[in-house]
Amino acid sequence: MTPPVSRRRFLQLTGSAALGATALSALSACGSGSGASGNQISYWGAFASKDIEKYFQDNFVDAYNKTATGPDARKVQMSVKQIDTVARLTQTAVASGRGPDIIGTAGPAQTLPYVANGNLLALDAYVDKFGWSDNLLSWSLDAGRADGKLYSLPSGYETMAVFYNPATLDKHGWKPPTSRTEFEDLCEDAMSKGIMPVGAGNAEFKAATEWHVTWMWNTFAGPQALYEALTGKRRWTDPVFVEAISVLKGWFDKGWFGGGPGKYFTNKFTAIYEDMASGDAALFFNGSWTFSEIDPYFGKAAGNDATWDWAPLPSMSTGVPAGVQPLSIGTAYSVNKDCEHPDQAVDVLDYLVSDGPRQLEWLAATGVAPAPVKVTEADFPKDIDPRVERHYIALNAATDVGYTTWTFWPPKSDTYIYESMEKVITGDLSPKDYCAGLDKLFQQEFKAGAIPPVPAPKGA
Structure with a gap:
C-alpha cells in the first residue's frame, strides 16, 4: 500500500x-x-x-x-x-x-x-x-x-525533475535549461533581476539537502561513475565527485540556491511554492512527491492564475546527456x-x-x-x-x-551525505574533505555488506 x-x-x-x-x-x-x-x-x-x-x-x-x-x-x-x-x-x-x-x-x-x-x-x-x-x-x-x-x-x-512556472520563464525569455551553460545563464539573469534562480531550503526537512547532491552527481558525474562507486569499483574521492560538489558549492556561494547559505537554512517549502507562483523564484529541483504538494499554491486553490510544469534534469557535464532520471x-x-x-x-x-x-x-x-x-x-x-x-x-x-542517495546508498552514508553537506554549504568543510569522509564511511558499510542492490545503468 x-x-x-x-x-x-x-x-x-x-x-x-x-x-x-x-x-x-x-x-x-x-x-x-x-x-x-x-x-x-x-x-x-x-x-x-x-x-x-x-x-x-x-x-x-x-x-x-x-x-x-x-x-x-x-x-x-x-x-x-x-x-x-x-x-x-x-x-x-x-x-x-x-x-x-x-x-x-x-x-x-x-x-x-x-x-x-x-x-x-x-x-x-x-x-x-x-x-x-x-x-x-x-x-x-x-x-x-x-x-x-x-x-x-x-x-x-x-525521480527528480525541474519544476517551474511557465509564465515566469516566458516573461523573461527563459526556457527550462538542458545544459550547464543554459542553467548558469538563466541563474545569472535571474539574479540581475532580483529573482531567486533556484528555490531551495531545508528549514523544515534537513534531508532536503541531499536532493541537490543527488541530482548534481547524476547530471555531472553521471550514472556510470555512480554505479562504479556504488559497486566498489571507484572511490568517492574521485575528482569527478569532488568537482561536482565544488561546482554546487560555488552556486550556493553566488546566492543562486535559496538566496545563499545565509537564507537556505531558514527557507520553508511553503515559501518556495509561493515564490514560484508569484514569479519570485525561477526553478525548483525536486522529486515526484511534488505532485502531491504543489497544487494548493497555484490557480483557483490559491486565488491566483499561476500554473506549474516540470522538465527533465539538465546536463551539467559534456559527458552526461540531459534528461538523466535518478x-x-x-x-x-x-x-x-x-x-x-x-x-x-x-x-x-x-x-x-x-x-x-x-x-x-x-x-x-x-x-x-x-x-x-x-x-x-x-x-x-x-x-x-x-x-x-x-x-x-x-x-x-x-x-x-x-x-538517488536515499535508495541506493547505505543508511549511514546517506545520513552523512545531507548532514555533512550542510558544512560544505557554510564553508566549514571542503568538497575534497566531504568526499573523503563519505568514502571512509561508505567503504566500512560496503565491506559489511550493508549495501542495497544496485542495478546497472542501461547500456552498461
Whole structure:
C-alpha cells in the first residue's frame, strides 16, 4: 500500500535517517497487540488529509475486504494513527517482539537494519505465486534483495525533475535549461533581476539537502561513475565527485540556491511554492512527491492564475546527456518473520501494491507516488493530470537512469551525505574533505555488506 503522506513530510516528522518514504504504515494480525480480532488484519495508517484517508479506505481497504472470502480469509481493519507517532510506534513494536505483520520503511536501504536483526521473512517463495517479476519493474524488485534474498517490496517510486512556472520563464525569455551553460545563464539573469534562480531550503526537512547532491552527481558525474562507486569499483574521492560538489558549492556561494547559505537554512517549502507562483523564484529541483504538494499554491486553490510544469534534469557535464532520471523507491514493505499469518499478510500486500490500474487511479486522485508497476499509456485514467502522466510515462521509458542517495546508498552514508553537506554549504568543510569522509564511511558499510542492490545503468 502506498502511504498517503509525502516522503518529505514523513521523514520530517519521524526523524528517519533515510529517504524515499511517503509514510510509515503497518499491518498486524491479531495477537500482535494491535487490538484486531482473530479473523482480521489491522492496518496502521497516517494521512495528509481526510480526503486521502477516505480514498485509501474506500479503494484499498474496503475494496480488498470485498475480495476476502473463504474460511482462511482475514479482512483488513484500518486504524488511523498520528503522522508524527506512527513510525515510532512501529519501531517500538518490532523491537519488543509485538510488531506488525508488514513493516514499512523509507526505502530498501532502511530495510537493511531489519534484515541484519533477523526481523524479516524472505519473500522469494511468493514471487512466482503473485507474478511480481511480471508486474513490477525489474530494477525496483531487485532493489529489495539482500544477501541474495527478497526482503522488501516497493510501494512507491519517484525521480527528480525541474519544476517551474511557465509564465515566469516566458516573461523573461527563459526556457527550462538542458545544459550547464543554459542553467548558469538563466541563474545569472535571474539574479540581475532580483529573482531567486533556484528555490531551495531545508528549514523544515534537513534531508532536503541531499536532493541537490543527488541530482548534481547524476547530471555531472553521471550514472556510470555512480554505479562504479556504488559497486566498489571507484572511490568517492574521485575528482569527478569532488568537482561536482565544488561546482554546487560555488552556486550556493553566488546566492543562486535559496538566496545563499545565509537564507537556505531558514527557507520553508511553503515559501518556495509561493515564490514560484508569484514569479519570485525561477526553478525548483525536486522529486515526484511534488505532485502531491504543489497544487494548493497555484490557480483557483490559491486565488491566483499561476500554473506549474516540470522538465527533465539538465546536463551539467559534456559527458552526461540531459534528461538523466535518478531512480527512487519511496517506500518499501516487508513481512515480519514472526507473522502468524504470512500468506494472508502477503496477499493483502500484493493487492495494495501490484495492480497497475489501481495504482494509477491512486496517483490520479491524490498525486501520491504509485508502486513501480509495469503499465502502458492506455492504462492511465482519463482524469489524470497530463503533467503527472507525462512524468511517469517518461520515467517508465527512461534510457538514461541514475541513482538517488536515499535508495541506493547505505543508511549511514546517506545520513552523512545531507548532514555533512550542510558544512560544505557554510564553508566549514571542503568538497575534497566531504568526499573523503563519505568514502571512509561508505567503504566500512560496503565491506559489511550493508549495501542495497544496485542495478546497472542501461547500456552498461
